[in-house]
Amino acid sequence: MKLKRLFLLPITILLITIHFVSCGVDRWPEYASQTARDEWIDSIMRENYLWYYEIPQSKYLNYFSAPSTFLQSLLYKAEDNLYSQVDTLYLEPLPSYGFNYELQKSVENDTAYYALVSYVEASSPASEAGLERGDWIMEVNGSVITRSNASTLLDSSEPLDLMIGKYEVVLATDEESKDSWKIVQTGIAEMSSIRPVVNNPIHYYSTIITTTGVRLGYLVYGEFTNGTLTDPDIYKRQLFEVSNYFAKQNITHFALDLRYNTGGSFDCSQLMATLLAPSSALGSVYATTTYNNKNTDKDGNLIYAPELIAGGTNLNIRQGFVITSNQTSASIAGTFLNCLSPLKCWALVGTNLTCWGMATERFMNPNLSWAVSPVVCYVANSEGETGQNGRFTPNVSITETSDLSTFLPFGDPDETLLNAVIKLIDGVK
Numbered sequence: 001m002k003l004k005r006l007f008l009l010p011i012t013i014l015l016i017t018i019h020f021v022s023c024g025v026d027r028w029p030e031y032a033s034q035t036a037r038d039e040w041i042d043s044i045m046r047e048n049y050l051w052y053y054e055i056p057q058s059k060y061l062n063y064f065s066a067p068s069t070f071l072q073s074l075l076y077k078a079e080d081n082l083y084s085q086v087d088t089l090y091l092e093p094l095p096s097y098g099f100n101y102e103l104q105k106s107v108e109n110d111t112a113y114y115a116l117v118s119y120v121e122a123s124s125p126a127s128e129a130g131l132e133r134g135d136w137i138m139e140v141n142g143s144v145i146t147r148s149n150a151s152t153l154l155d156s157s158e159p160l161d162l163m164i165g166k167y168e169v170v171l172a173t174d175e176e177s178k179d180s181w182k183i184v185q186t187g188i189a190e191m192s193s194i195r196p197v198v199n200n201p202i203h204y205y206s207t208i209i210t211t212t213g214v215r216l217g218y219l220v221y222g223e224f225t226n227g228t229l230t231d232p233d234i235y236k237r238q239l240f241e242v243s244n245y246f247a248k249q250n251i252t253h254f255a256l257d258l259r260y261n262t263g264g265s266f267d268c269s270q271l272m273a274t275l276l277a278p279s280s281a282l283g284s285v286y287a288t289t290t291y292n293n294k295n296t297d298k299d300g301n302l303i304y305a306p307e308l309i310a311g312g313t314n315l316n317i318r319q320g321f322v323i324t325s326n327q328t329s330a331s332i333a334g335t336f337l338n339c340l341s342p343l344k345c346w347a348l349v350g351t352n353l354t355c356w357g358m359a360t361e362r363f364m365n366p367n368l369s370w371a372v373s374p375v376v377c378y379v380a381n382s383e384g385e386t387g388q389n390g391r392f393t394p395n396v397s398i399t400e401t402s403d404l405s406t407f408l409p410f411g412d413p414d415e416t417l418l419n420a421v422i423k424l425i426d427g428v429k
Contacts, residue, residue: 038063040368044374068086089366099127118260120133121200167181215249225268241312246313259327266360269335269336281304287382318345349394400415
């Protein structure tokens, strides 16, 4: 019996070999097209990944995997914490209605929810329907919103009829201990079907004069990015225009609202920091980067460099504030704040903010329509601190839904988080 087994394997291998050879067809080009994407990801990671030496040998990897699955098989999970990402390249913006919302339970119906509008993109179906931050969606196409049907109703692709309401305080009577609230219908919004919507990172900006006369610049910033695939500098140019506007307003303080920031590129954070830094910091170190031993030529200091902002204006900010929420991506925001911290003039308002202490770099392959963003370096501030996986505690810990009566449009001085900044400036407790 053992003898038969010894001969069985060689015979099987021989038959398989004969099958592939005898058919006369070279199958390797077909396999190459199926594995090209993962092989490209593998080549980028082995050259640029901060912990490339932890990547398994090729013989242990499945190059027929989906890109996200394949990338996961390469990561050094003890350090990476899923910071490295892979995603598709889109030449056009993705179709959407162009608004975000948060579900809030109805006080009048145990099973019903309202959708509180938190963010509306310009030139979107939502903005054209008249939807604004702070609106309450009570019903969709005549249906009450529940936890189970919310995504079906609000994240579809068809035209929507939205019953819109507003928040109203109900004063307590003699029998009640405290005030309550309700949502009162104000009208119907007709929203067209989804279409490609540009997510401009410069969402809103204005100048606010506080009660003590301080001139505060305010910017809602959705992503640290300089541009798009078709125009790599479009948002950089817009940011310069914004800085020139603030310079004319003679602002001395600045609130950078990152509550819905999705991350982005670290070099763009250097640009932002140079625009906001005190003029005395220009020419000094913003951050220090340390790459793997294959890329030591990239190690060095990033500077608050005036030449980066040619076309813009350094605003010489005396006191700055970063606004965060539980939706703020820590990928850039935490490291950005860590690099600003040696300036001793920045405060945090909102929620805790994790600091990665690392940066990713995006490598694109238009032919394959994919991009991979591996962690490529450690990032330290000018005092040599990476703050890796540390956490910043807010000077004022507050969420934007802590008081629904002050869930107001961006730039309103009474809006919850902006008002917290203004109170810090004016010394109001």
